[in-house]
Amino acid sequence: MxxxxxxxxxxxxxxxxxxxxxxIVALTRGDLPNHGRFCGNCYTPLSHDSARCPHCGALTDGxxxxxxxxxxxxxxxxxEQRKTESRIVTTFAYSGFVLAIVTGLAIVLGIPYLRAHxxxxxxxxxLYLLIAGRTFxxxxxGYYGDHIAYDRARTRxxxxxxxxxxxx
Ligand SMILES: [Zn+2]
Numbered sequence: 145m146x147x148x149x150x151x152x153x154x155x156x157x158x159x160x161x162x163x164x165x166x167x168i169v170a171l172t173r174g175d176l177p178n179h180g181r182f183c184g185n186c187y188t189p190l191s192h193d194s195a196r197c198p199h200c201g202a203l204t205d206g207x208x209x210x211x212x213x214x215x216x217x218x219x220x221x222x223x224e225q226r227k228t229e230s231r232i233v234t235t236f237a238y239s240g241f242v243l244a245i246v247t248g249l250a251i252v253l254g255i256p257y258l259r260a261h262x263x264x265x266x267x268x269x270x271l272y273l274l275i276a277g278r279t280f281x282x283x284x285x286g287y288y289g290d291h292i293a294y295d296r297a298r299t300r301x302x303x304x305x306x307x308x309x310x311x312x
Contacts, residue, residue, distance in 0.1 A: 185208045
């Protein structure tokens with residue numbers, strides 16, 4: 145699953161606008177320097193003349209003035225979020241393969257003809273693994289894994305954000 149296809153719930157959290165996320169990804173890759181004009185509240189990249197953040201609505205002449213770099217702590221938050229997500233998605237995808245192996249064995253051993261004939265049993269088992277393994281891994285990793293991973297990683301990241309906001 146590519147990063148562009150990631151599940152994104154609309155949870156009303158002002159954190160990590162798409163523009164900020166793209167910016168941090170570019171920073172991490174080394175495509176951009178960590179310098180510019182960012183919202184003082186949510187750190188969304190701002191154009192030079194904008195008086196209001198397009199993401200959270202904070203005014204640039206308000207109490208949280210724009211900053212010229214994204215804080216390291218915030219970059220680390222996004223990295224941790226992504227790491228947590230990919231770990232959970234991978235775990236779910238592997239569970240899909242294990243599920244295919246186990247159910248495939250149950251099918252082959254449950255049909256008397258296949259149990260008695262090794263070659264057809266191997267062929268059926270191989271085909272089943274090929275199809276069911278991909279399907280289960282896709283459904284578990286891509287759908288359930290992605291949703292659960294995003295929610296869990298996001299919850300954790302919001303806690304870090306709350307701690308960060310109260311300290312900044
Ligand atoms: Zn903002």
